[in-house]
Amino acid sequence: MQAQELSDYTHQPVMLEEVMDFLIPAPGGRYLDGTLGLGGHTLEILRACKGQCSILGMDMDREALQLASENLEKYQDSIHLVQDAFHHFEEHVQELQWPCLDGALLDLGMSFLQLDKKERGFSFIQDGPLDMRMGRAQGFPPASSLVQNASFSSLKTIIYELGEEPMAPRIARAIIQAREKKTINSTLELASIVEQAYPAQRRRAARNHPATKTFQALRMATNKELESLQGFLEKIAPWLRPGARLVIISFHSLEDRMVKQYLRRQASDCICPPRSPVCSCSHRKTLEILTKKPLTASEKEISRNPRSRSAKLRAAQKV
Numbered sequence: 001m002q003a004q005e006l007s008d009y010t011h012q013p014v015m016l017e018e019v020m021d022f023l024i025p026a027p028g029g030r031y032l033d034g035t036l037g038l039g040g041h042t043l044e045i046l047r048a049c050k051g052q053c054s055i056l057g058m059d060m061d062r063e064a065l066q067l068a069s070e071n072l073e074k075y076q077d078s079i080h081l082v083q084d085a086f087h088h089f090e091e092h093v094q095e096l097q098w099p100c101l102d103g104a105l106l107d108l109g110m111s112f113l114q115l116d117k118k119e120r121g122f123s124f125i126q127d128g129p130l131d132m133r134m135g136r137a138q139g140f141p142p143a144s145s146l147v148q149n150a151s152f153s154s155l156k157t158i159i160y161e162l163g164e165e166p167m168a169p170r171i172a173r174a175i176i177q178a179r180e181k182k183t184i185n186s187t188l189e190l191a192s193i194v195e196q197a198y199p200a201q202r203r204r205a206a207r208n209h210p211a212t213k214t215f216q217a218l219r220m221a222t223n224k225e226l227e228s229l230q231g232f233l234e235k236i237a238p239w240l241r242p243g244a245r246l247v248i249i250s251f252h253s254l255e256d257r258m259v260k261q262y263l264r265r266q267a268s269d270c271i272c273p274p275r276s277p278v279c280s281c282s283h284r285k286t287l288e289i290l291t292k293k294p295l296t297a298s299e300k301e302i303s304r305n306p307r308s309r310s311a312k313l314r315a316a317q318k319v
Contacts, residue, residue, distance in 0.1 A: 012305045013040030014107060014249055015313050018295050020044055022247050022315040027052035029102035032093070034058050034086030034232065037111045039068035046075045053102075056092055057081045060135025060223075064113055083135065087231030093239060100241040106232070107249045108225070109307065122219060124191035124211055130184065132215075132222045143222045147184050152176050162226075163217030164253065171197045171214055191215070220252070229255055233262045237286045240318035246287070247315045256294060256312045263289050263316050287316040 013019070025031060025045045033042045036057035045055060057072075057079055059065050065081050072079050082092050086106060093101065114134065115123050121131030121143065132143035150158070152172050160168035174197035175184070184190055194211040195203065203210055220226065240246060250256040265271050266287040270279045294312035302309050 012308075013037075013044070014109060014305065014308045014311045015295065015297055015301070016041065016044055018313055019105060019247055019249070020048060022290060022313075023103045023105060023245050025049050025053060025103060029053045030098050030100070031055045032058070032086075032089055032101050032104040034089055034104065035107045036068050036081065037061075037064055037107065038113060039071040041105055041107060042068070042079065043072060043075075046072070046078060051075045051078050053078060054096075054098075055079050056089070056096065056098075058084055058086050058089060058092065060085050061111070061114065062135065064111060067113065085135070085228050087228045087235070089232065090235050090239070101239050101244055102241060103245045103247070104236055104240065105247045106229075108229070108255055109249065109251045109311065110219075118187075121187050122215070124187045124209065124215060127186050127188040130187055130190055132219045134223050140222060140224065143218045144183075144185050146218060146222060147175060147190060148179055158221045159214050159217045161217075162220045162252075162254065163213035163215075165213040165217065167198055167202070167210075173197070187215075216252075226254060226258065229258055233258070237266055237318065242318050244318045245290070245315060246318075247313065249311050249313045251310045251312075256314070259314050260294075263287060263314060267316070285319055288319050290315040290317055 019041055023045065025048045027049045029049065031045055031053060033045070033055055036042060036059040039057070042055050042057050046053065055078060057068060059068070060083065062083055065083055069081055080096060084092065110122065114120050118126035118128035119131070121128050130142060130144035130147060133140055155172035155175055156168045159165045159171055165171065171194050174193050178184060178193045184193070191209065191211040194214045195209070198206070198210040236246060248259050250259055267285055267289045269283065269285045270281055271283045272279050272281045291314045294314050297308035297311050
C-alpha cells in the first residue's frame with residue numbers, strides 16, 4: 001500500500017477521553033500501546049506529555065504501523081514501533097532496557113484499515129480472499145485453511161463460542177457440505193453459505209447480515225485473539241510500577257469476561273476456592289480496580305463513531 005493510499009484513512013480512537021482520564025500520562029513516563037492501530041490513542045498520550053515520554057507501540061498489521069508512523073512523525077524520537085502481537089511485549093520492553101511501565105493500553109477492536117480492504121478478507125461487503133490475518137508475519141494460516149480443514153465439531157464450537165451464534169450447528173454443517181463440492185476461498189462465497197444456512201424466517205428478521213457472527217468467530221480463531229489476551233494478562237502486572245495504570249477496551253463478551261476475572265483475581269489477597277477453610281494460595285493483591293463496572297461510550301460518541309457501541313473499558317492501578 002502506498003503512502004497516498006494510507007493517507008485516505010482517518011482514525012477515531014474509541015473512548016479517547018476516558019482512556020486519558022484513567023491512564024493519566026505524565027512527562028518522563030514509559031507507556032505501552034499494545035494495539036497501536038493508526039496511532040490515535042498514542043498521539044493523544046504524546047500530546048498530553050508534550051512529547052516528553054516514551055511509547056512502545058505494537059501492532060501485528062504492517063500497513064497500520066506504516067500509517068501510524070506517518071501520523072506520529074512529529075514525535076518520532078519518543079516512539080518505538082514494533083510489528084508483533086501484544087502478548088510479546090515483554091521481550092520488546094527488555095530490549096529497550098525499560099525497568100518498568102508507567103501505563104499500558106489495549107484497544108482490542110478492529111480498524112477500518114483492515115475492514116475496508118477487501119484483499120484482507122475481514123468483511124463480506126466486497127468479495128475478497130478468505131484471509132482474516134491481522135499480521136501475516138505471525139505465521140498463522142488464513143481463515144480459508146480453518147474453513148476448509150476443521151472438523152464439524154471444531155467449526156461448530158468456534159462459531160458458537162466465539163461468535164455467540166445460536167445457528168452454529170446448521171452453519172458448520174452447511175460449510176462441511178459446501179466444501180465437499182468445492183474449495184471455499186472467498187468472503188462472499190462463505191457469506192452466502194452461512195446466509196443460506198439460516199432459516200428463512202430468521203434471515204428476514206435479522207438486524208445484521210447472518211454471516212456477521214460467523215466472520216467474527218473465524219477472525220478471532222484465525223488470529224488466536226483470546227490466547228493473545230490471556231498471554232498478555234499473565235505477564236503485565238509485574239511490569240507495572242506502583243501507581244501505574246492498566247486500561248483495556250474490549251468489544252466481545254468473552255474478552256470482557258476474561259479481563260474482569262483477571263482484575264478480580266489481581267485485586268484479591270486470596271484466590272483460594274470459596275469453600276477452602278484456610279488460605280493456602282499465598283496470593284497477594286497487585287491491582288486496585290478503578291472501574292466497578294465497565295465504562296461504555298457516550299451516546300454522542302456512538303453517533304459519531306458507531307463502532308464504539310459495543311466497547312467496554314476496564315481500568316486498574318498497580319498497588
